Amino acid sequence: MPNDRIAWLVPSVELGAYWQPVLQHFTQAFEQTIFYTGKVWPDFDENVPGASAIQIVGKTDFVETQKVETGYGRGFIIVSPNVIFYLLKYKPRIVLPQAFSLWTLLSVFFKPIGGWKIVLIYDGSSPNTDFRDSTFRTVARRWLAKFADAFVANSHAGERYLIEALNVPKDKIFIETYLVPDAEALQKQLSIAEPPNLEGLQQPIFLYVGRITQRKGLKTLLKACGHLRSRGYENYTLLIVGTGDQKAELEELIEREEITARIRWEGWVEYGRLGAYFQQADIFVFPTYEDVWGMVVPEAMVFGKPILCSKGAAAMELITEGENGYIFDPLDPEELAEKMQVFLDRPDIISAMGERSREIIARTTPETAARGFVDVISQVLES
Numbered sequence: 118m119p120n121d122r123i124a125w126l127v128p129s130v131e132l133g134a135y136w137q138p139v140l141q142h143f144t145q146a147f148e149q150t151i152f153y154t155g156k157v158w159p160d161f162d163e164n165v166p167g168a169s170a171i172q173i174v175g176k177t178d179f180v181e182t183q184k185v186e187t188g189y190g191r192g193f194i195i196v197s198p199n200v201i202f203y204l205l206k207y208k209p210r211i212v213l214p215q216a217f218s219l220w221t222l223l224s225v226f227f228k229p230i231g232g233w234k235i236v237l238i239y240d241g242s243s244p245n246t247d248f249r250d251s252t253f254r255t256v257a258r259r260w261l262a263k264f265a266d267a268f269v270a271n272s273h274a275g276e277r278y279l280i281e282a283l284n285v286p287k288d289k290i291f292i293e294t295y296l297v298p299d300a301e302a303l304q305k306q307l308s309i310a311e312p313p314n315l316e317g318l319q320q321p322i323f324l325y326v327g328r329i330t331q332r333k334g335l336k337t338l339l340k341a342c343g344h345l346r347s348r349g350y351e352n353y354t355l356l357i358v359g360t361g362d363q364k365a366e367l368e369e370l371i372e373r374e375e376i377t378a379r380i381r382w383e384g385w386v387e388y389g390r391l392g393a394y395f396q397q398a399d400i401f402v403f404p405t406y407e408d409v410w411g412m413v414v415p416e417a418m419v420f421g422k423p424i425l426c427s428k429g430a431a432a433m434e435l436i437t438e439g440e441n442g443y444i445f446d447p448l449d450p451e452e453l454a455e456k457m458q459v460f461l462d463r464p465d466i467i468s469a470m471g472e473r474s475r476e477i478i479a480r481t482t483p484e485t486a487a488r489g490f491v492d493v494i495s496q497v498l499e500s
Contacts, residue, residue: 120148120149121147121149121209121210121211121498122149122150122151122207122208122209122210122211123147123149123150123151123209123210123211123213123494124150124151124153124204124207124209124211124212124213124233125150125151125152125153125154125212125213125215126153126200126212126213126214126215126218126220126221126224127152127153127154127215127238128154128155128156128177128194128196128215128218128220129154129155129156129177129194130154130156130157130158130171131156131157131158131177132158132412133158134158134160134161134388135296135297135298135299135412135483136152136167136171137165137166137167137168137171137299138167138299138302138483139167139295139297139483139486139487139490140152140167140168140170140171140487141166141167141483141487142167142483142484142486142487142488143167143487143490143491144167144170145487146487146491147491147494150170151170151172151203151207151209152170152171152172153172153173153174153200153203153204153220154171154172154173154174154177155173155174155175155176155177155196155197156173156176156177157171157173160388172203174196174197174199174200174203175196175197175199175200176197177194177195177196177197178194178195179192179193179194179195180192180193180194180195185245185332185407186331187331187332187334187406187407187447187448188243188244188245188332188406188407188429189243189245189246189332189407190245191245191248194218194219195219196218196219196220198219198223200220200223201223201224201227204223204224204227204231204233205227205230205231208231208232208233209231209233210233210234210498211233211234211235211236211494211497211498212224212228212231212233212234212235212236213235213236213237213238213269213490214235214237214238215237215238215239215240216237216238216239216240216246217254217257217258217261221237221261222261225261225264225265228264234266234497234498235264235265235266235267236265236266236267236268236269236493236494236497237261237262237265237267237268237269238268238269238270238271238295239268239269239270239271239275239278239279240271240272240275240296240409240410241271241272241274241275241296241408241409241410241431242272242274242275242277242278242409242431243274243407243408243409243429243431244407245407246409247278247282249278249282255282255283258282258283259282259283259284262279262283262284262285265285265289266289266497266500267289267290267291267493267496267497268285268289268290268291269290269291269292269293269295269489269490269493270290270291270292270293271292271293271294271295271296271410271431272292272294272410272431272432272434273292273434274431274434275292275431276290276292291489291492291493293486293489293490293493294481294485294486294489295486295489295490296410296412296415296486297415297478297481297482297483297485297486298412298415298416298419298478299482299483300419300478300479300482303392303395303416303419303420307392307393307396309389310389310390310392310393311390311393312393312397313383313386313390313393313394313397315356315381315397318354318356318381319351319352319353319354319379320353320354320399321353321354321399321400321460321461321464321467322353322354322355322356322397322398322399322400323353323354323355323356323398323399323400323401323402323425323457324356324358324394324395324398324399324400324401324402324417324422325338325355325356325357325358325359325401325402325403325404326358326359326386326391326394326395326401326413326416326417327358327359327403327405327413328359328360328361329357329359329360329361329362329363329364329367330361330362330363331363331406332405332406332407332408333361333404333405333406334404334405334406334427334429334447335357335363335367335404336367336370336450337404337447337448337449337450337453338355338402338404338450338453339355339367339370339371339374339376339380340370340374340450341404341450341451341453341454341457342355342374342376342379342380342454342457343373343374343375343376343450344450344451344454345454345457345458345461346374346375346376346379348454348458350458350461351378351379352461353379353457353461354379354380354381355376355379355380355381355402356381356383356394356398357380357381357382357383358383358384358385358386358391358394359383359384359385359386360384360385364382391416392420395416395417395419395420395422396420398417398422399422399423399460399467400422400423400424400425400457400460400467401413401414401417401422401423401424401425402424402425402453402457403424403425403426403427403430403432404425404427404445404447404453405427405429405430405447406427406429406447406448407429407430408427408429408430408431408432409431410430410431410432411426411430411431411432411433412432414426414430414432414433414435414436415432415435415478415481417474418435418441418474418475418477418478419475419478420475421471421472421474421475422471422474423441423442423460423466423467423470423471423474424436424441424442424443424474425442425443425445425453425456425457426442426443426444426445427444427445427446427447428444428445428446428447429447435477435478437473437477440470440473441470441471441473441474441477442470442474443456443459
């Protein structure tokens with residue numbers, strides 16, 4: 118069984134450096150593994166353990182056909198059809214296509230010729246990626262799903278979508294959280310990263326890390342700070358790490374809300390230095406309107422931070438309300454202000470909640486993710 122050839126079809130890992138440690142562990146069980154993709158992360162190094170399994174085929178692009186005010190833009194992914202020639206030459210026993218791109222369609226269409234089995238992986242669930250309101254896409258996905266031998270869902274939200282929208286039998290779905298940070302690597306970064314200069318910032322420090330774009334819900338977060346100001350709360354700092362096209366608009370909002378003194382912009386920070394920001398912050402806030410998962414949430418948990426997580430992120434499943442954080446409506450800044458106020462009124466709970474975050478995420482690692490895939494594939498091969 119370890120000699121069986123495995124092929125992954127993941128159109129883009131542009132923001133997916135976290136795949137490398139998972140593949141490092143996975144290839145220890147299945148040495149003959151090729152991870153096909155059309156886009157890799159910026160500092161990709163094929164010589165790093167696990168990354169050597171990654172093979173770039175063509176180029177992946179996303180064509181947006183419809184902008185959405187509070188979520189992902191709608192459109193379609195362009196991938197190279199040449200991947201099928203790679204598959205037919207490689208002759209894998211198992212193909213793992215991600216979601217429902219052209220690569221999934223090709224793996225299904227050529228399944229009788231290639232003789233492989235299909236384990237479809239689904240990262241998460243959100244309104245503008247699920248397309249539940251599109252009859253065409255739903256029917257097409259239901260048809261493709263019939264040819265899959267098993268499914269791996271990264272979240273319970275993904276499982277619900279597969280069952281409710283695509284009529285996938287529950288016993289064919291395995292829930293394995295595989296979009297997880299590499300805790301060891303993140304901790305190692307602290308020894309080599311230049312620490313940020315956060316002297317003089319009013320504590321506690323609420324931290325946001327991510328793109329500065331409409332979808333990420335920063336308007337809600339800044340309006341929540343405005344509500345706190347109106348209630349007389351000035352004893353905190355909101356630290357924003359990231360870049361994006363919405364910054365000018367948000368700076369105007371900050372002035373209108375009269376919260377300039379509470380906000381600290383850090384701009385873009387390279388990944389190797391992010392750990393230092395997670396380490397020095399007190400509470401992590403993720404106000405996104407829509408995220409299929411939200412990797413920054415488990416990353417913050419690795420560093421033992423309480424989490425304020427939007428209902429728009431599937432990663433909210435990692436939050437146990439009142440134990441390691443709180444969940445809020447990303448369209449309700451007043452509710453978010455109330456959740457932030459809890460930590461301002463009771464700073465004594467920050468440490469205990471953060472430790473609970475660390476305990477929860479410690480159960481899910483790149484090693485457990487790889488083991489989950491190995492177990493599923495082994496069952497499919499034996500069936």
